[in-house]
Amino acid sequence: MTVIDAAVHPIMNDAEYIERLPAPWRNVRLTSVLGQLFEAPFPEITDADAARSPAAMAELLFGTRGVDVAVLSPLTRGLLANQRQAAAVARATNEWVREVWLEHDERFVAGIRLPIADSAASVREIERWADDPRFVEVVVPLRAFAHYGDEQYFPVWEAAADHGLPVHIQDDLANAAEYLHTAVGQPVEWSENDATRSMMSAVHALSLTASSIPDRLPELRFLFGDGGIDIVKPLLWRLDADWKATRVEVPWIEELPSLRAPRFCRFITQAQDGTVDGVRHEDALDAITGRVSEGIYGSHTPFWDQVRISEVLPDGPDAARDALLWGNALRDIPRLAAQPALAALAPADAVR
């Protein structure tokens, strides 16, 4: 059985940042990894060794679990108010991933972290690393200062598309500088915060669907790293109704938004998705998402709420399980096809 794990999160510690950041940023204390606003009443990072050590991560993923290729999307320290600092942190993170992780094992590939609030700096960061075929996607934070369908991001998405890099949207957890979750205020309990994270995925998904970006960059894919497909779908149905009434404001949209979104939105498996869960039962998956082809397996190692390979459609059908475990990733992260560890695979037929 082939497995591509599309959500593996190395975490760089403070000492490593201090070593790699230029002045003055090496003298500025970074936010803690998980932020201060919300703290779970249990350890959220359950495989801490794997988070910091490529050897431990390789042993866990490739040894114990039988993963073939792991796509690393490292955490940074959340959105930062200072965009020069954010650019320095992104660059240090990318350097660390390349030197420490990609050099360790050819079964590791990675996403390029971008200081997304600064489009020009983000394009520079893409250009800095894109010639290295082991960088297979770009990674941007779920929390953002503007919806990802906003025109300000277009140069970033264009650069990503030009290099064949999908955009992985990932919650960085750390709450360094961010808006309120919702217009009605801030969650109080950790569980509220965790449950409402999917709302942010939904906002970005709707924003991108309503924008003209899918028409102008038809090859670009957005991978929602923290799931949310169970929230996004009903909101797309609402967008359908609104579109019929207000097509006049978005005349570039020529099909129902609920049909448009699956052309470019993908959802990495997430333990909290769905009424039962997002991946175990095909019937439930169909009811929630409509299509297996929109899902991509990701474990979320080293966190507590990992999705186990054995949880992905344990009762089949085999073709759908293969699509989730590797076929869809190979289709939607094009650079994976050139990785030595996956050389024997051909993209699977799309499973709908």
Add this chain to the structure above:
Amino acid sequence: MKYVVGPAASIPPGTSLVIYPEPEPAGIGVFNIDGTFFALRNSCPHMGAPLCKGYVSGTTEAHLDGRKPPLVESVRDGEILACPWHHWEFDIATGRTIFPSKNRVRRYDVTVEESSEVLERLEKGVQTFPVSVDGDEATVVVEI
């Protein structure tokens, strides 16, 4: 059957009139777009709203050119009817929705005839809207 709506001059360009002939109790909207008359059933295929009581305006078109932001243009002013309930847009000339769908409102053929001809028809029992038809006025007739 032919249904006489009334003098063409009573529905100037850019205006419309809803008539209620016996065979169509929901009514029929008669629209004058730049001197050409169109007629649509006064019932939205979506939820049955009195469609022809909606408002007439234009719509927008997007011109996509590679990766440039779409150029959005206002087009077809006066040719589009928006339903008063859910604002679905319809092409008055065809009865079709502007967004791609299978929904379509029934349309009727409209002719403009000289009143002398209409009066001739009236004698043969054509149903009329209660308006006077004088002299050689152009008269709007809907084929129901």
